[in-house]
Amino acid sequence: MRKLLAATAGLLAIAAAWTVVSLLDGGGTEAAAPATPPTTATAAITRQDLVDTKTVDGALTYAGERQLSTDASGTVTWVAAEGAVIRRGRSLLKVDRKPVVLMYGTLPLYRPLQQGVSDGPDVEQLERNLKALGYGDDLTVDDHFSYATYLAVKAWQDDRGLPETGRVDAAQVVFLPSAVRVTDAKTEVGAKTGPGRSVLTVSGLRRLVHVDLDTGDQTLARKGAKVTVELPGGEQISGKITSVGTVARSSGSGQGEGDGTTTVDVDITLDKTPKTRLDQAPVEVELVSERHKNVLAVPVEALLALREGGFGVEVVENGATRLVAVETGAFGGGMVEITGTGLAEGMRVGVPAS
Known part of the structure; x- marks a missing residue:
């Protein structure tokens, strides 16, 4: 009971x-x-x-949190503020006053893209972004890096204050599936950065509720099940469980006072956007037991x-x-x-x- x-x-x-x-x-x-x-x-x-x-207790947060790194080397001269929303074509940070720009795509920029590179989906991904940003009227979006692609890249670089090389690499662009929200800046103006160094923590724009659910209550969390979430200030929103972790995580020492607990990750999608803009705001989630x-x-x-x-x-x-x-x-x-x-x-x- x-x-x-x-x-x-x-x-x-x-x-x-x-x-x-x-x-x-x-x-x-x-x-x-x-x-x-x-x-x-x-x-x-x-x-x-x-x-x-x-x-059970949970936290209101944003979907898809991840760490970002870049191949840019030098001194950080600008970095996006916590809470800022960065969309396609906008800067995530600047290194030696040169921007690192967000473009949309699911494939990381794993090689420099320039004339002579072999055909591939990463080329098509770049061309699709150049078109969306208004570059390359004569550009055909396909997997081939053509002379038209080269000209479009140079025009984009000129507008962004980058060296006009016609070559794009991971020091200039980060590909992510969609717009992101900056949840934490891992660097600051004046700091040195280099390839592979974490510079930002970002997330998607979709709000969700995350619960570290005790494994003893795991039967309460069924994917697709309806729940009720009470937000700070008493606002109540219905939602649906969209993800239930399959790996248990332990916390605490497990010895004496403050014994460790074992939990699984549960994510809940809300049926409407909450009024509060707070990240990691504490919430209460009502799960149906039986x-x-x-x-x-x-x-x-x-x-x-x-x-x-x-x-x-x-x-x-x-x-x-x-x-x-x-x-x-x-x-x-x-x-x-x-x-x-x-x-x-x-x-x-x-x-x-x-």
């Missing part, structure tokens, strides 16, 4: 306000009600489906904490009351599943007056 601990705190407060007596028949399911019942309101026992849920079908249920506040342990409900019939011990099951939507001797749909149980 996944929310019992949370519910118990509230139930004990209710119990303190109600006078509850012990079961009288030594193991039976009923007990005499107080002589002057404090109940001034009732609720019906209903038969319905209940969805058991569990709330659906209990066609069960008897009462409002949670109808439960009474019994002196000898467990819970009961106060059944109200024909102006009289009797206390019935119950077993609780799923909690969901302010209702709780109950089973107990003689209980049936439609009976009335006492609840605190509102």
Whole structure:
């Protein structure tokens, strides 16, 4: 019963306000009600489906975080600020005042591209970007680095303040699938950089929620399952689990106090864009644990904490009351599943007056 601990705190407060007596028949399911019942309101026992849920902590972040490096060598003279959105044709940073430019593509720039290079998809990728940026009116987008490609590259280099060589390499361009958001600058103005050195951490623009889910709760995370996310300020947005990790990760020492925990990565896509712009904002995610079908249920506040342990409900019939011990099951939507001797749909149980 996944929310019992949370519910118990509230139930004990209710119990303190109600006078509850012990079961009288030594193991039976009923007990005499107080002589002057404090109940001034009732609720019906209903038969319905209940969805058991569990709330876990997560963080609102951005999709597709990755580290960027460049082949540029020299002194960093400008770097994109944290939170900046960089789109095609814009600079990620400048080294010795020469820009390192973002272009769109899935293939890394693994070789210099110039006249005479063998045909390949990386050439087509470059040409597609040159066309999109307005260079090469006579350029045919294909896998061949032609003279028209050479002229388009030189025109682009001239506009960007790069040496007009007609040759493109990884000191000038970084290919990424789409626009990115800078989440962290790994370098600063005045710092030295060189080939392979990490300069930026970037992510995609799509917001998502990430959860480090305890492996004991792994059954709660099913790809495609609907969830509810509560954001800072109380905003609630529905979402869907889009990724569940297959590799468990351990944290902590695993010895004595602060024992380590083992978690799996869970990513959730939100159904709409949240109002907050914060990165790594703490959120709460409500996961569906189990659906209990066609069960008897009462409002949670109808439960009474019994002196000898467990819970009961106060059944109200024909102006009289009797206390019935119950077993609780799923909690969901302010209702709780109950089973107990003689209980049936439609009976009335006492609840605190509102």
